[in-house]
Amino acid sequence: MITRRAFMRRVLQTISGAIGAAGVAAVAFRRRASANTKTSRWAFLVDTYKCVGCGFCVKACKLENDVPYEANVTRTWVERYILTKKGELLIDTPKGARDGFISSRVQLGKDTYREVKPDEIAKAFFVPKLCNQCENPPCVQVCPVGATYQTEDGVVLVDRKWCIGCGYCIMACPYGVRFFHPVYRVADKCNFCYHRISQGMKPACVEACPFGARLIGDLNNPDDPVTQYIMTQRVSVLKEDYGTKPQVYYVGLSKEVR
């Protein structure tokens, strides 16, 4: 029979022992405070006034990033919006604008086209799209195996060796930027040409655009002209209501843009 005093002593010993062990563990396993407090945060700026729909960006992206040219998937694309004077909205993106927009005929289906004459048009413009490298990426949240992730500098990447090809990330992306790579048979998407920006180069699409409609910048660098523009001028993002906090900023987005 144990005495009350001995019991209480035993309990107190156990508790203090546990606290001590926890304390040691907390110190031993603490995460090292980030040595580098000045990592980049990549962001993109798209100017829809400047985009002419030449599609050189799409071509460059496909060739740079190993997405088969003939396949009907693309890491980036350009959409054309035409609002007629009658109030009709026509949108198309023939092969993602891989071959540019070379005709006034708007593609409405596989074999359906609609000729639009210049005097019918109230407003028309081009909108390039790519992965928004969201701050709160829903695609990363839903990956069941940890095959997609967000890097420290904000880019969302796919681990080609680990992806099981379930497609949940593709379903979860509100912007439709993800797809199954036809050769590797895993999920794929724009990654801001991570292999290029990590070496101080620009993404292929930024480099290719002859009109400066695409720019990349570092939000953590206050001297970056892109950062300055985003901070001081009027910019918007796509589908803000989803709470994804996208990091591709647009100049000249209009209410028609999907």
Added chain:
Amino acid sequence: MHIWRPLWVTIALVALVLGIRLVMVPKDFGVHGTTYAYKWYRKSSESEWKAIRAKYRGREYCKDCHEEQLTHILRSPHAPIQCENCHGPAMEHPETPEKLPIDTSRELCLRCHASLPYPGSARAKIKGIEPDNHYPDTGCSDCHDPHHPTQ
């Protein structure tokens, strides 16, 4: 008591899976950041992406051998167009590929020069043609020099 036997079997199977995990999960798989939601991955994947060799080299790379064409185009309205836009990525040219494609199709030029007078878009400011009306059976470069189209 025999009623616990299925539980022991289950525990043994769970232990087996945990054992397999120890062997099969890459050692650098973990939470590499503050949020488990966004940072659960295999760290070496990052360096695999960074290690990929760039294919587009940029103008400075072409300049070494093709300085003449470059200066020529820089004096023309086509100055903002990159060499690789029309000729494709340089990669390890001139080793591989030995030659870069020279695309003389009309479709290449029509990307910008098919007239689309869209109000408010920069496309309207580019001089363009109606493809079906402007010498439809001829190549653009038969009359226009791509490196200096106004000359």
Added chain:
Amino acid sequence: MEVHGEVWTLKELFVYPNEYIYWSVQIVMYPFMTGLVAGAFVLSSLYHVFGIKQLREMARFSLVLSFALLLAAPLPLLFHLLQPTRAFNVFLTPHFTSAIAAFGIVFSGYMAIVASELWFVYRKHFVTQALLLREKRDKSLAESLLHLLYSVLTLGAYDISEEALRKDEQAIRWLAGIGIPVACFLHGYAGFIFGSVKANALWMTPLMPVIFIMSAVVSGIALCMLSYIVVMEARRRRVSGTFNSYQMTREQIRGVEQHEVTITARYLVFFMIFAISLELLDLVFREYTALKSWDILRRVIYGRDFLNIFILQYLVGNLVPFALLLLPRLTIRRAVVSLLLVLFGVFMMRWNVVIGGQAFSLSFSGFMHYHLPILPHDFDTFKEGALGAAVILVVPYVLFWLFGKILPVFEPEETH
């Protein structure tokens, strides 16, 4: 070069370039199968937990069928994955913010429960068979293997005294009890997989997990009733008029069958009411609140998919069997028709959620049409086509037949 999903997707108006119907027929099959599993298990538990004695015959049968379905349930997923050889990654590095990662834990946990319950139900049979075969000299190869199988299946617990068997009963009751919420979770999480995708305007609703669970129970009960009727009819026809090993005449078999079916039909109707109410509630809310997505959803629900939703699912798959089951003096024939229609209705519900959710573009300005590949022209169109779906439907019955060879699914004497 063909992209996965391109061959069975037809795009109309404005659809983003990378959008295709990626989650096709196998993703319809998977919740359908797990739904049957959950439903069959709940039915079995109604007997073991709530002691509804009239369901005894059905209960044993449902448990074995539930297990056969459970073993077949991962197949649609393996057919769907583009990298099926990496499927085990879900167990190696599960990312628990993803509903799909829950699959590993929930599925294995549920499998452990059903397998354990089966063990308790059939332990006496394993013991008697093992002992019988042990006595036999000159065993054939098949008999030696069977002896090994039964011996292993006893897990070394050879005590089949009254007290030991009573303990088995207790364990069964306990397992059936905790199995019900786990079965609900197994199917609820499948509903969560869809309901939590904010990018999909049709899927996004907190009601989704509940809708899935309710319709799962409906399908499970219907399947068990149907399978039970089929088996009982087969037995009835084999009976030679007066006497047989079951000590039952044809009339008696028919009597038991009629009784069990009538009782179970009442439970089926109850769950059907629940399931349809939730779905209608979701629809009413969407129409009333008329969010941005309502414009395109309206066109899909009341226009393009009107046949699939209102005629095939609600009318043929719900209202008609509902009426048939509620009319007085339910005959076996009428029950069979109703049950087939109910199963069809549940399948259409899965179809309308999975395929319907991909019938419109993320742009809300375009549509996608899914045509199920019938004749495969490559491995992908086999796996994710009609033939692949047919394989999934057949496998559980093959397994059930195999189980029937070593377990007495109907004999009352050696089981609980």
